[in-house]
Amino acid sequence: MIPTLRPKLELLSPPLLEKILGEAFLILEREGLVFENEEARKIFLAAGMAVDDDTGRVRLTRKIVEDSLASTPSSVTLYDRSGESAFLVGGDEVHFDPGSGGIRVLDHRTRRERPPVTEDLVILGRLTDALPNLHFQSTSLVTSDVPQIIGDSYRVYLNLLFSAKPIVTGTFRVEGFGPMRDLLAAVRGGTDELRRKPLAIFDACPSPPLKWSRLTSQSLIDCARAGIPSELISMGMTGAASPATITGTLVQHVVENLAGLVLCQLARPGAPVIFGGSPSSFDMRKGTTPMGAVETMMIDLAYAQIGKALGLPTHAYMALSDAKTNDSQAGYETGIGAVLAALAGINVVSGPGMLDYESAISFEKLVIDDEICGMAYRLIEGIAQREDPIAEHLFRAFDPGLNFLTLPHTRKWYKLEHRLSTLPDRDNYDAWEAAGAKTLDERASDRIREILEKTPARLPAPGLVEDLGRIIGEDARHNGIATLPALEI
């Protein structure tokens, strides 16, 4: 049997990739970058780096960057809430998860954006849990009915209750790390167990150009020590917060991400790190950051290629759209992004469900995007030979009346070879009309109702529900919040 070719997309030629890396190393060593976090600067100083406490500037030698790269694991294995299902984040594995950090939800009844509340996160958790092509869940919405101060830990609390999938999240405050880690450790039964079986990835974003804030540096340090994977999210904006050229933005991306990676490795050698990002092509008319622009996707594909060349797991914000509603723009930007990300073998792809840059979540879009992700997964499975001979035997004693529908070969292979999609419209016109002439958005809405009615929430064991409730309750009280929204469990 001939091995199946895994289709693979690369945009950078080897010499161009080397040149980008070379310039990045030069900047790290010569210009350095700013770390606003004092503990981070102490860590760099202790490692013998040149540190200027007045400006916060830290310069990193080529050697320390190379040593750090050598001590960073080339893959991370995440485990779901049960600790039984494992997900390899590395190689050319692809895992889609909903886009994260939405501050608005597109209400499926009114078709208008509004601030999200606890119930939205509950629904989102249940939907994500039920949709087969989303391997991870994210803390996708910032709830408006709970004070912002505990917004980061509260999201993780809800995620852990309503979906068993691994989580992509991040801190809003330095103090948020403790309760978030405690929630995760409670699921595993201890911090050592959590280290052995990571349940969540924490995103940390440098501030372009060339700066790591107090909050995000601390997140890197805390995660490294706890064995929680950090996802480095450099986010250049071409011509605004990073050079206008794609290659120029890539140079800055590499500098920022590598500096974060070095901090993780100095905080704890061997700490899991994912080479990610959320850069964008900057719209010079609107002053916005279109995630659906093809140049944004090109930057994503290229830095992921660089991350792979450095032997690191990778991440990108792709498969999302800048549209405000589930229109054609939402579909084409998401579809193109998902397919490209999958072809590039990006390990964690955050985006499904997201509209309006990275600010709004639509449940209908999440359902539609799950279908897109399914197509992308099928595509990268590639074309397998399946049988030897392939088909020659089917044509022996060829009869012009041959009907493939009746062949055992058909029944043996059709389900393995073809996805059986039910969401896209594949009716003939009359059947489509007879079924209510529904748009994709409407069919997605039906699917949401169906999932919520027929698929009960996969809640954790009652004892764990109680433990998680106690941890979030303490965090709330500690921050002067007397009550949290009631949950139906």
Added chain:
Amino acid sequence: MDQLIASFMIQSIVDGDKAAATALAQDALIRGLDPRDVIENGFIPGIRKVGGLWESGEYFLPELIAGAEAMKAAMAVLRPLLEASSAARLSLGKVVIGTIEGDIHDIGKNLVAAMLSANGFEVIDLGADVKLDRFILTAEETGASIVCLSALLTTTMLGQRRFLELLRTRGLRHKYKVLVGGAPVTRKWADDIGADGYGENALAAVRAAKALAER
């Protein structure tokens, strides 16, 4: 003023040529031209033309910013030599601007600051991550009439509401017009918290500030 010199000045702003704008302003002073005349007939038509090119879709943000920066450079040369009465007539007033504490995003804020300054406001830019108190202290010290609060994050957006509350508690609300902006900010939010104005982009912010200044 000489038409040819005026056309050079206009062109320096349209081209976003800071060095040329500065040199032309200095040269005008050496020739003994009236700084007010130079501003009104040399440079202001330039920045208006930049605005027009933006509105017509020919100019993009880099050209807009370059024009604003060139204007700022020329004004830095000319303003100190204006007579007090002319200075007052040419200035639309002082504006204190910054991104609220906890927020380090300042691209949008910088854009607004540059456009306000190019359009005749005296801008005191406090930068990013600015404590609410500092906005008030600076406004009190400089005699500013407008305070612009920028926020990119939903968390820091709440600071805009707190700022207005702070002004009210200190009995200073009547003294200042407050403009809010930033990616998560909407007109509804601005209305809800009782802000005086809101701009969804830099030019809208300038229009809002002008409307407030003329009141």
